Amino acid sequence: MSVMGLPEAEVLASARSVSAAESHDDMLSIFARGAWSCITEPGDGAAGGLVAALGAVAALSAVAERWSSARVRDRCESEGLSDIADAVAAAWAAGASRWYGRLDSSAVLSSFALAARSHVRLASPGAEDWPERLGDLGVHAPIALWVRCGPSTAGSAFPRSIALVGARAATGYGEHVTLESASGLVDRGFAIVSGAAYGIDGMAHRSALAANGRTMAFLAGGLDRPYPSGHSALIDRIAATGAVYSEVPCGAAPTKWRFLQRNRLIAASTRATVVLEAGRRSGSLNTAGHASALGRALGAVPGPVTSAASAGCHRLFREYDAICVTTAAEMAELAEPASSGEHGAMTLAVDETARSILAVLRRNVGLSIVEVAERTGVGTAAAQSSLAVLELEGSTRETATGWRLA
Amino acid sequence: MSVMGLPEAEVLASARSVSAAESHDDMLSIFARGAWSCITEPGDGAAGGLVAALGAVAALSAVAERWSSARVRDRCESEGLSDIADAVAAAWAAGASRWYGRLDSSAVLSSFALAARSHVRLASPGAEDWPERLGDLGVHAPIALWVRCGPSTAGSAFPRSIALVGARAATGYGEHVTLESASGLVDRGFAIVSGAAYGIDGMAHRSALAANGRTMAFLAGGLDRPYPSGHSALIDRIAATGAVYSEVPCGAAPTKWRFLQRNRLIAASTRATVVLEAGRRSGSLNTAGHASALGRALGAVPGPVTSAASAGCHRLFREYDAICVTTAAEMAELAEPASSGEHGAMTLAVDETARSILAVLRRNVGLSIVEVAERTGVGTAAAQSSLAVLELEGSTRETATGWRLA
Numbered sequence: 001m002s003v004m005g006l007p008e009a010e011v012l013a014s015a016r017s018v019s020a021a022e023s024h025d026d027m028l029s030i031f032a033r034g035a036w037s038c039i040t041e042p043g044d045g046a047a048g049g050l051v052a053a054l055g056a057v058a059a060l061s062a063v064a065e066r067w068s069s070a071r072v073r074d075r076c077e078s079e080g081l082s083d084i085a086d087a088v089a090a091a092w093a094a095g096a097s098r099w100y101g102r103l104d105s106s107a108v109l110s111s112f113a114l115a116a117r118s119h120v121r122l123a124s125p126g127a128e129d130w131p132e133r134l135g136d137l138g139v140h141a142p143i144a145l146w147v148r149c150g151p152s153t154a155g156s157a158f159p160r161s162i163a164l165v166g167a168r169a170a171t172g173y174g175e176h177v178t179l180e181s182a183s184g185l186v187d188r189g190f191a192i193v194s195g196a197a198y199g200i201d202g203m204a205h206r207s208a209l210a211a212n213g214r215t216m217a218f219l220a221g222g223l224d225r226p227y228p229s230g231h232s233a234l235i236d237r238i239a240a241t242g243a244v245y246s247e248v249p250c251g252a253a254p255t256k257w258r259f260l261q262r263n264r265l266i267a268a269s270t271r272a273t274v275v276l277e278a279g280r281r282s283g284s285l286n287t288a289g290h291a292s293a294l295g296r297a298l299g300a301v302p303g304p305v306t307s308a309a310s311a312g313c314h315r316l317f318r319e320y321d322a323i324c325v326t327t328a329a330e331m332a333e334l335a336e337p338a339s340s341g342e343h344g345a346m347t348l349a350v351d352e353t354a355r356s357i358l359a360v361l362r363r364n365v366g367l368s369i370v371e372v373a374e375r376t377g378v379g380t381a382a383a384q385s386s387l388a389v390l391e392l393e394g395s396t397r398e399t400a401t402g403w404r405l406a
Numbered sequence: 407m408s409v410m411g412l413p414e415a416e417v418l419a420s421a422r423s424v425s426a427a428e429s430h431d432d433m434l435s436i437f438a439r440g441a442w443s444c445i446t447e448p449g450d451g452a453a454g455g456l457v458a459a460l461g462a463v464a465a466l467s468a469v470a471e472r473w474s475s476a477r478v479r480d481r482c483e484s485e486g487l488s489d490i491a492d493a494v495a496a497a498w499a500a501g502a503s504r505w506y507g508r509l510d511s512s513a514v515l516s517s518f519a520l521a522a523r524s525h526v527r528l529a530s531p532g533a534e535d536w537p538e539r540l541g542d543l544g545v546h547a548p549i550a551l552w553v554r555c556g557p558s559t560a561g562s563a564f565p566r567s568i569a570l571v572g573a574r575a576a577t578g579y580g581e582h583v584t585l586e587s588a589s590g591l592v593d594r595g596f597a598i599v600s601g602a603a604y605g606i607d608g609m610a611h612r613s614a615l616a617a618n619g620r621t622m623a624f625l626a627g628g629l630d631r632p633y634p635s636g637h638s639a640l641i642d643r644i645a646a647t648g649a650v651y652s653e654v655p656c657g658a659a660p661t662k663w664r665f666l667q668r669n670r671l672i673a674a675s676t677r678a679t680v681v682l683e684a685g686r687r688s689g690s691l692n693t694a695g696h697a698s699a700l701g702r703a704l705g706a707v708p709g710p711v712t713s714a715a716s717a718g719c720h721r722l723f724r725e726y727d728a729i730c731v732t733t734a735a736e737m738a739e740l741a742e743p744a745s746s747g748e749h750g751a752m753t754l755a756v757d758e759t760a761r762s763i764l765a766v767l768r769r770n771v772g773l774s775i776v777e778v779a780e781r782t783g784v785g786t787a788a789a790q791s792s793l794a795v796l797e798l799e800g801s802t803r804e805t806a807t808g809w810r811l812a
Contacts, residue, residue: 041790043794045804047805049806087806090807091806093806093807094774094806094807175422176712177711177712255787256787256790256791257787257791257794260794261794286794286798289798290798293798301711302563302711302716302719302720302723302730303708303711304710304711305583305707305708305732305733308581310708314732317708317723317729318730323723324723324724324730330724368500381662381663382662384447384663384666385662385663385666386716388667389693389695392692392695392699393697398451399804400452400455400493400496400499400500401496402500
């Protein structure tokens with residue numbers, strides 16, 4: 001079967017050159033998904049909806065053969081998708097004109113060739129290298145991901161991953177905290193996901209590698225031309241032990257739109273996103289916005305209010321209800337709340353004195369401060385202040401007849 | 407009428423020496439409230455309930471004459487307080503033994519004498535120097551406040567006041583931020599309330615005075631012996647233009663309990679409390695606890711996660727939902743939310759481009775990115791990224807037929 005007017009042999013050869021797919025249908029699908037990554041911009045919901053409904057191959061034929069909206073609708077009907085037929089046809093009407101202009105089979109072939117030369121493979125949804133959580137993006141999920149990774153697949157690392165992102169213009173403070181955080185998270189079994197940019201991103205990857213941890217990067221441009229070029233060696237090291245992903249094909253340049261959409265992949269693929277340092281308008285705030293829009297845990301690291309490099313983090317506290325995280329342990333808790341019993345608890349000054357007071361009040365109801373002091377063996381002043389703190393915490397209360405557990 | 411077995415003349419003379427009260431009853435009440443401040447510890451809810459029910463004078467007689475619970479109950483009945491009679495009698499039963507031990511008329515007289523000598527006056531609830539919001543403390547509100555202030559009364563300053571508190575062990579960073587905050591708040595018409603301690607408190611008062619603002623201090627000990635003594639000159643300056651308050655009589659030493667209860671007055675008397683710098687166990691966290699228990703706005707200033715002096719502030723974000731405040735403007739907004747339109751809004755990158763896009767979408771429904779770009783006159787990439795950001799903010803959404811306002 002010919003795809004985009006190309007001889008089937010060429011299509012299958014291209015698919016084989018970037019994947020281990022063996023069945024004829026899988027190879028056609030791999031090629032079609034790669035082609036879709038060439039003719040669309042990242043996050044094209046119309047394309048995502050069409051591919052989800054018709055399948056990548058049929059959807060590509062629809063473009064190549066310039067189907068009418070009516071035919072797209074009929075196809076949906078015949079596939080038993082009557083309920084979404086109108087929506088898909090409407091998506092088609094909205095998107096087709098965008099795709100026609102980029103329908104260039106030789107361009108598609110050359111990006112497959114570039115990929116093969118650069119040892120870049122193509123991953124489809126469900127493949128072992130596919131970050132499962134991307135499914136939460138719905139029709140905005142990538143149709144395909146181009147990936148560079150070592151012998152061990154990276155897919156398995158995403159379920160326990162956390163995104164550490166931040167400004168290119170990082171300060172010594174931000175880099176120090178990033179190093180501490182990344183290595184502490186690796187020690188706790190987390191993989192570190194970031195964008196391979198200068199500043200915080202680069203430090204996050206480097207620190208993970210230095211701690212012998214897994215780290216994955218999402219790039220905004222083609223994997224054959226690592227961006228930023230100053231990080232090409234770092235990106236090679238990330239690919240060697242973790243993985244480097246891009247939604248756009250080899251040969252594609254990073255654009256502002258592609259950076260913004262790349263950010264959504266960082267936020268969507270991980271359990272939690274932490275912004276370590278960011279100016280008021282840093283791009284990492286966009287990643288944070290994606291994380292909170294997706295209902296992912298969002299954390300930010302505070303810094304001096306006198307530092308412009310932390311202004312964006314403080315904004316996230318004020319405008320996005322970001323959680324304040326100050327240590328790797330708190331970041332781990334952000335990603336896996338279950339891992340801590342202290343989360344959200346009012347634990348102010350629950351020290352030994354308070355503990356023994358609580359024990360006494362568990363056995364006796366309505367004690368005076370003097371009685372509490374006697375039974376706990378602490379001074380009256382100490383008993384008074386602990387009771388006051390415990391009352392603030394809602395653990396105890398003073399009634400007309402004395403102190404008791406709340 | 408004799409009070410605590412003292413000749414009435416002596417009682418009235420004492421009252422006159424610390425107040426401008428003129429009527430016989432007012433003077434008796436002033437004396438009785440002063441006496442209550444001598445025989446109770448701050449925040450004694452049983453005493454507060456008794457005084458509220460019987461009045462300060464009768465309540466004091468009850469102690470002096472060692473009434474029985476039954477008589478206290480009967481008195482409530484005869485005052486038409488049947489509904490609370492049992493509670494008051496129970497409070498009496500719980501508290502009386504505490505008060506008997508401190509019932510010493512000569513000690514009371516000498517604290518009035520000390521007060522008169524130190525130009526300390528006594529304020530009762532409702533007096534012009536009385537911080538109105540203390541009423542929110544209910545039975546835990548002070549029965550009386552000892553106050554030192556200049557010619558102009560301080561009471562009028564509390565309605566627009568904010569508490570700036572923090573650790574004694576402040577850093578240069580904390581002191582710098584405190585100075586900026588206090589003077590910025592004074593410029594916005596706020597009075598600054600704090601505890602006159604070393605570190606953040608002292609800097610808050612000093613900065614307010616330097617900006618020719620009003621500032622009030624609450625002390626944990628008697629006003630005749632300013633604590634800390636190293637701040638006695640500062641405390642004199644605060645009293646000269648603002649006011650210095652204490653719940654305990656002259657001659658009384660500050661104790662841990664009195665510091666904790668003093669903190670509740672700082673939190674209760676103001677609109678909002680801001681912690682500028684605090685270690686993990688700083689006493690200012692107790693003030694913050696009072697503020698949040700009272701439903702007052704609570705703010706904290708972030709700092710480097712590498713600074714132990716900011717660890718308490720970060721704890722307030724995590725455990726008390728404290729609002730992150732980084733400037734005097736944000737602190738003013740905390741105290742008076744109405745004063746700002748930006749509060750809580752998702753304003754990330756709503757720049758000129760975004761504004762014009764919103765304007766276009768208000769007039770047109772379902773535009774492609776290219777159409778948006780044409781009608782706003784911005785580049786396609788710029789239109790795409792602004793639309794993406796606006797979508798994150800929930801202002802716009804992409805439908806099958808194009809972009810529209812959400």
